[in-house]
Amino acid sequence: MPALQARTKSMKMPELRQKAKALCIKPGKMKKAELIHAIQVAEGYIPCFGRSNGQCLQTDCCFMEDCLKVRLGMLLSPSV
Numbered sequence: 001m002p003a004l005q006a007r008t009k010s011m012k013m014p015e016l017r018q019k020a021k022a023l024c025i026k027p028g029k030m031k032k033a034e035l036i037h038a039i040q041v042a043e044g045y046i047p048c049f050g051r052s053n054g055q056c057l058q059t060d061c062c063f064m065e066d067c068l069k070v071r072l073g074m075l076l077s078p079s080v
Contacts, residue, residue, distance in 0.1 A: 011063075013032060023042040039063075045058055045061055046058070052068060
């Protein structure tokens with residue numbers, strides 16, 4: 001299991017691209033969620049960013065806090 005990686009803020013795209021390149025991922029024109037999914041796979045996680053039901057067992061994933069915020073925002077947004 002990957003080492004504990006606590007994060008208190010959301011990663012911006014330049015930071016995500018840098019992390020991806022360090023993992024030998026070519027970010028190209030990937031959208032944020034796609035890039036995070038690729039990073040999750042490279043780090044040994046399930047590519048689940050933004051897909052949680054408000055709970056997550058991957059407490060050491062560096063995207064957990066942002067993921068839960070994204071998912072909560074999706075659930076609270078009115079459907080058009």
